Amino acid sequence: MKKFVLIIICYLLLNTSFSQTNYQPSAENLKSRQDFQDRKFGMFIHWGIYSLLGDGEWVMNVQKIPYDKYKRIANAFYPHDFNAKEWVKIAKTAGMKYITITSRHHDGFSMFDTKATDYDVIDATPYKKDPLKDLAIACKEEGLKLNFYYSLLDWGRKDYGFGKKIVNGKPEDTDWDSYINFMKAQLTELLTNYGDVVAGIWFDGDWERKDANWHYDEIYGLIHRLRPDVMIGNNHHTDLKPGEDYQLFEKDLPGNNSHGWGTGGVSNEVPLETCETINSSWGFNINDKGYKSVKTIIQYIIKAAGHNTNFLLNVGPQADGKIQQEFADTLKKVGEWLQLNGESIYGTRGNVIATQDWGTVTAKEKKLFIHILKAPSQDFILLPRETQKVASVQSYSSKQSLKWKQQPEGIFIYLDGITFSTIDEIIEVTLK
């Protein structure tokens, strides 16, 4: 009898549709959105069995490795140097306030303990431990939130039918419903087995099948029902869809389209996040030496904050579980800058003024933080359209007072005596 009741509950959980068309986020969800915006800077982690091959997370596809052969590498996955506390320490030292990690990427391998498939870290590797569990515990201990990246696209499963023609919203000759149910079962695990540290689900891969019916109504409905506070984001590179709680951008600030992925509009209703890599790869790539400089990363954080956007910076750890030293060194320096200047980033909101040639502005309560990333050509800057009365203007680093004048065009701030920092010269304006 007990078994029968359980089956009915599971059936309802997997099949009930919760319409997201008129989705009204819960009070908990609205609170999560505020907290998320306050955190501003997160660590993205792409880590999977692909890391063993040192050629990025697309290696199976790019090197045209047949799925059955690729699967064999799982047997070599034993990350003896993996220490979740170390990762969290690196993130925390960098000033990152949350982590988003790949629970399952396009190769279909689940990096967590799942009952929905044997192609997972517990059943298919000699490691037999769940790294996401350790990470959830370490994040919780250190006050970081944890989001799970989850690929909709799967190169290997028969019921996904990679490469099949989509007819009436389904891939031809496959059991699409079985695939949707598989995802729902896994998402249920991700949302119920890792505690309240889990703050978001980060979908990716929708772009591979624009015409498919992804059953978002059911999937998003399930997530919101299990955890109303959890935020749903989907990197589909288009306009926000009903039920999504934050909008994702890739390798671009919202509104830009330098990679062809910024094709949708920018929502002004939900928090925004953009992601970038610390070098040129997402998953570990042994030949990638395109390390971004400390300056580039800090300026990215600032520009994103000015755009009212969080910045998610990716590292691809090695297969042994180590985050390479080059990344850790850069992140430490980024953290040192944030230690000194974090007040002008965390908890602020952007879109105060349009981005200027010289930089951008962030705001918190009565303060405006003017971030000068490039010395302006004149000896003043103009903050257009600021109507609130100014109480004081000073250099953030030296506390030296600066001359200013409030005119109908805006606030003129005179920069005499300022020596511009090569990364960011911050001017603090206090409003009355």
Ligand code: FHN
């Ligand atoms: O194909 C993926 C890629 O591997 C990586 O995960 C990035 C992260 O934003 N998203 C996809 C491309 O849009």
